[in-house]
Amino acid sequence: MAQKNTLPFFRQKRILSSLNVPRRYEIPVSILRALSCVPAALNIIHNLKASWQVPERDAGGPLTIQTTQAEYYVAILWCILAGYWSWILATSMMKRWLYHYEIKHAIIRLLTLIVVTWCLTGIIGSIIDASDPIRIQMTICFILLFLNFLKLTFASSTKYSQKIEDVLPTTRFNLKSTAVKILLLPLLIVMGLSGFALTGQVNRLQYNSILLMNNQPPFELDSTVSPITGGITILVLILSSWTSQSAEKRQILRDTTLHWTEKTSDTNIIYRFVVGQPPSPRIQSWMGPKLLAESEKYHDLLVVPAPDLQLDKSKKLFEAFKWASSSVRHDYLVKTDDDVFVRFDVLRKELVELGSPKSNYWNGFVYRNMPIDYFKPSYNMDHDYAMPVLPAFTSGTLYTISSDIVDRIAKIEHPQRFVSRDDVNLAMWLFGFDIEPTHDIRIQDSADACEESMIAKRFPYDKFDKSMNLIYKNTEHRQPQCFGLNKKKKCAVCYPCHGKSDNWRSSNLHCDLERGVSLRENQAYKKISGPVVKDTLPSSVIGVNDQWIIKDILSARSSIYTEDEENWHLLYWVCWTSGSETFTDRHWRAIEMVWVHEPNAVIIMMSNSLPENFFNEYLARGYNIQLVNFTKENLLKWDWYFGPGTKDWIQDWEKWDGGQYFNYHLTDYIRCILLYKYGGTYMDMDALWIRIPPNSNQEFIGSDYSNNYDDRAWTLDDKGLYLPQGLMRFKRGWKLFREMAEGAFDSFIYDPDCFNCGGPKAITSYVRERRAVLEEGGLTILPRKVLYPYGYNEIHKLLEPNALAEQDVKNKIEPFSWNIHLFGKMTNNKPVQAGSAIDFVFRKFDLDIPHRGTKTHSIISSTGTYDVPMRLVGPRDYLYHSISERMLEDDKKHDNLLVLQPVPGKFQGLNVIFVRGGPNKISKVTLQVEASIGRGRINNGTYEKKTRLELQDVTMREVNSVLNTLEYSPTKLMMANGGRDRFTVDLTFEHDAKVEKDQVQITVVVVEPVEEDDPLEED
Structure with a gap:
């Protein structure tokens, strides 16, 4: 039998602690055991602070249910119980691990247990509403209660108890007595105190409810306002x-x-x-x-x-x-x-x-x-x-x-x-x-x-x-x-950040000046879009509440055409950023072809390189073309930006200038701002009009196909259909131009090395995501053949000699096309050869206005001088196609191309009637129109067999404007059965005491409407 130590306890050598660990491990183990109580201690502090704040924040009583002081105090009781049970669990588990494992391994397991209990406490606190502290602490307590019971049940097994008795014979485990002492008794005490406290709280809440509902006035102090009139x-x-x-x-x-x-x-x-x-x-x-x-x-x-x-x-x-x-x-x-x-x-x-x-x-x-x-x-x-x-x-x-x-x-x-x-x-x-x-x-x-x-x-x-x-x-x-x-x-x-010390966009914010602030597109939530495709821009009294850019035409906010519902389409925008020496004959022709088909069009040339007198010869003949110098200072002065991001981009002009694609990006930006603020028609300088759109109120963009397979990721369909921006017509306010520009030309996200970020890829990607809504709002995506009859990889064929060039233009291009786009990037270095389709088009639509070439400075005209006679130009034959309602209905089931063709009776496209050459001013012009069988009219007047009109002191533009209104109408019998007619246009010029005459005789062939059973043919 072991000999008892007779020394007093304070003189005994303590080799083992209460957990039987060596002396050097006593402090670490004690600290670890204490850490098990940290979550409970933190919860006690939190609830205590919250209880102290209740008197300062509680204002509603039972009318607006709030967590009361009594509830926080009850929660603190449960926090104490949770801390006690956490300590019991950590201590008992440490005893067991010390028996089974080495001291270091037991400490690691104890540390793991503490981390698990901490995480468990945090998870429960985050899941359960923080306004219910009692439920949080009760949940934690009952989980700890379950773990303690599980531990006691396992520890009371015969095998484990026997091993313990062999080593520590004085130790006995009694499941019932242990559970009562360390688990059930504390639980009963806390539950009793909780019930007592909360029962009193309910009584007080009921009493206060009656007082508040019966005695509290709805509004107090200065709640009365004297009646106000006017x-x-x-x-x-x-x-x-x-x-x-x-x-x-x-x-x-x-x-x-x-x-x-x-x-x-x-x-x-x-x-x-x-x-x-x-x-x-x-x-x-x-x-x-x-x-x-x-x-x-x-x-x-x-x-x-x-x-x-x-x-x-x-x-x-x-x-x-x-x-x-x-x-x-x-x-x-x-x-x-x-x-x-x-x-x-x-x-x-x-x-x-x-x-x-x-x-x-x-x-x-x-x-x-x-x-x-x-x-x-x-x-x-x-x-x-x-x-x-x-x-x-x-x-x-x-x-x-x-x-x-x-x-x-x-x-x-x-x-x-x-x-x-x-x-x-x-x-x-x-x-x-x-x-x-x-x-x-x-x-x-x-x-x-x-x-x-x-x-x-x-x-x-x-x-x-x-x-x-x-x-x-x-x-x-x-x-x-x-x-x-x-x-x-x-x-x-939402303000511009140029010159500021920070940028709010770095906080992942995006600002739309019309709709407000949102997070940027890369967020996980789904952005809700609406059906409205146009912004409502502020109305403007032209030249009154804003500044003129072009007197009586264009102001910083609007234009006389923007505010005109009938003539908005007459506003044309073109852009030129390179030197005047690069302005070649094909560019002069592109401008003239606008006026051949639309004499009253006003062309605004956005350029920071052309001199002010560059188009004086055209101005002298009455045509309206204006130069606008779009410098950085002017863009800022005219408020030509969409929001803070694009304003910052303009203010950083010098930072971007000199970049590989800056001139392209500048053109893309100008195109967006002009169509958004003013509307009208935007065209590249390599877009050749061969016929005007029959519906002047139509808003459209063209389409083409890309042969690059990688482009399928952003094109409209799997065939590579995309939207070029070389020719577009829109009324003002379309969101797509604003949002597209803000996405590409925001100074915070602008990529100077991305060539297509503001071009066809940008607009096609935008339309692809919203196509149905945009088309419902009025957008028309034209078939490829309307604006781009030849793609960029085959356009060179139209510049090469072709014996059938004239027939190809008449039969394959003009019937279904309004424009030929030369894709300047592909053809600028290729000459327009004699006998080619483009050569035929240039000769057909030539106003013959003398002007000097930019390279040789020689006079370019049919005579090589400034003295060019005036001549009347018109077709020899005119095919009048009657279109029935049945034909239009059938065409809707196919390509819907009939609505894109010329209005029957109007002389458009290759049939256009106009004058070329002549002096700047003509003293007197007499126009006479006569039809043998049918009728004709001028300036939307009445249809008559013979119509005569005199003009005094007019320019070429005014004469062509009248000729552009000529219309022919067959008799009802001819329209039903077809037939032939002769339409004669006589023009007499009087200038400088000279009288010159010219005449165009047109053979009109009237084709009756296609029978209902006959298939519609495109060609």
């Missing part, structure tokens, strides 16, 4: 609170921006600071008298029956809406916060300019397609609202809504849902009413950024007094309002 009434709600800091901010606002709310002859502005119910008796006794004194002095405080805490701003706002709807007649409601500087003077002026109150008006800084948890509006919002993204909402810094929206929200009878962000909550209330907010970049949340055009800016509390007074004084003294406020040169969201 002018527009604007109600301003400024969300505030019971804190002393808010009281200070309210006073600062009264001393600054609220001076701008004083009544004027045309506007009434009423404002109220909105606060909720007093958070606690302590806060009420402390701040209540001050709040009453403030109300008696300023009469601008409104107390609503809602919680007065940050998490419940939505409830406070909702109650304020109910008060506004029932108590104040107003036209517009403006919501802001007590830490926001607001230009009420600017706001007043803009709402007055709106005129009569607008229905469904909603203006603010708009966020769109934001992920459901981007702003963390509520812990359970993702479950309550099954949406991929948040609905469009406006920043709570400042927004304006019309009174009908306020009524719609306030008068909804079913219970409202609330999330923590009041701005998101407004969008939730309006979701389903199809009310779209208007984006206003002048409203900013950033504490550092300041822009001169801002009308609302939030300031942090530590800078509020100084910043508010500074910006107010700047404004009052007519100085830059941001003077002294943006020392770090921060860039405000």
Whole structure:
């Protein structure tokens, strides 16, 4: 038998601790065992802090259920129990591992156990709603209870107990006694205390509910507003609170921006600071008298029956809406916060300019397609609202809504849902009413950024007094309002960032000046697109509220053709960025061919290289061609940019200039901005018109096929159909040009080495994703043969001699084509050879206006001099095709090409009638038209057998403009059965006492409509 140690315990040599570990491992093991209690300790601290904050934030009592102090204290009890059971589990498992393993291996297992319990505690805390702390701690406790029971059950097995007795004979395991002592007894104590505490809490909640529901008034303090008549009434709600800091901010606002709310002859502005119910008796006794004194002095405080805490701003706002709807007649409601500087003077002026109150008006800084948890509006919002993204909402810094929206929200009878962000909550209330907010970049949340055009800016509390007074004084003294406020040169969201110290795009934001801010395209959420394909651009009184670029034609905002619904198609845009010496004969012909078919067209040449007098010979003959110099300075002066990104790109012009593709990119950009702002027809200088579109109101783009298999990744179909931009016609405002340009020419993402990023690949990719919506909105994608009868890899054939060139143009190209595109990149170095198809076209559509060549400077004309006789040009034969309704219906089932062909009776394409050559001005022109059987007319007059018209002091353009209106109409008998007729055009010129005559006799062949049973033929 072992000899007992008779020394006192304090003199005994302690070789083993309570866990029988060597002395050098005692401290590490003790620390590890203590770590098992860390999650419980942290939860105790968290709940204790939360319980201390309840009196300061609880304002609603049982009317708005909040977590109470008693619940947090009960949660702390369960935290203590969880820590105790965690320590028991760690200690017992360590004893077992020390028996089975070496000390180091046992420590590793203990560390693993602690990490697992920590992770388990964190996961449970993240899954269960944080507003229910008791349930979180009870869940943790019951998991630990289960693990302890499992451990005791396993430890009580005969095999394990026998091994323990062999080594430690004094140790006995009794499952029942151990479970009672360390598990069940503590559990019963905690459950009893919890039940006692929560039962008392229920009684108090029931009592307070009765008091609040019976005695609480709906609105208090300055809730009464005197009746107001005359002018527009604007109600301003400024969300505030019971804190002393808010009281200070309210006073600062009264001393600054609220001076701008004083009544004027045309506007009434009423404002109220909105606060909720007093958070606690302590806060009420402390701040209540001050709040009453403030109300008696300023009469601008409104107390609503809602919680007065940050998490419940939505409830406070909702109650304020109910008060506004029932108590104040107003036209517009403006919501802001007590830490926001607001230009009420600017706001007043803009709402007055709106005129009569607008229905469904909603203006603010708009966020769109934001992920459901981007702003963390509520812990359970993702479950309550099954949406991929948040609905469009406006920043709570400042927004304006019309009174009908306020009524719609306030008068909804079913219970409202609330999330923590009041701005998101407004969008939730309006979701389903199809009310779209208007984006206003002048409203900013950033504490550092300041822009001169801002009308609302939030300031942090530590800078509020100084910043508010500074910006107010700047404004009052007519100085830059941001003077002294943006020392770090921060860039405000949606503003250009050129020369600023940061760029908001680096925060993964994208700004659409029309629709608002969203995340960039590479996000995981799905972007919601709408059916609207055009932006509504601001109307312009030409030359009155903006500057002229070309007097009486083009201003910085619009043009006389843009505003003309009938003649918008007469506006043609061309671009030239290389030197004047590269302007060859084919380019002169391209311009002349526009006027041959459309004499009244105005051509605006965008160029920074051609001299101002380059087209004087054409101007002298009445044709309208204007040069616009598009320098960096001019683009910025005319506001020729889409938004902050493209403005930055223009401001960085010198940075990009000299790049391999910059001139191409500049042309791509100019094309987008012109069609978006003004509309009209854009054409490359290698696009040759051979017939004008029959429908002048049609908006179109051409198509072609790519032979490069790699292009199939972005083409419209698997055959390589893509959309070249060499010739397009659109009215103003198409989003595709804005969004395409913003995606390619944003300074933040611009790639100077990407050749096709703003060209055919860009527009084809855009249309591919939205084709159905775009076509529904009016876009026409023309068949390839209409604008590009020959592809870029075969266009060279039209420049080479061909004995059948004239027949090919007449039979294969002109019947179904409006234009021949030469693909200048492929043909600029190839000459137009005599006898080729292009040579025939040039000779056919030649105005013979003398001008000097850019290389030889010799006179180019049919006579080699400036003296060229005037001649009348027209066809010898004209085929009149009658088209029946049946033919049009049948054609819809095929290629729908009949609607693209010339209108029967009009002399278009190769049949065009015009004059070439002649002097600048003609004293007198006499035009006579006669038909043998049918009828003819001029200038949309009446059809007659013989029609005569005299013109005095006219130019070539005016003569051709009249000739372009000639029309022939056969008799009904000829239209039904076919036949022949003769149509004669006589022209007499009187100039410098000389009289010259010319005549064109046209044999008209009338072809009856195709029979219903006959198949339609293209050729």
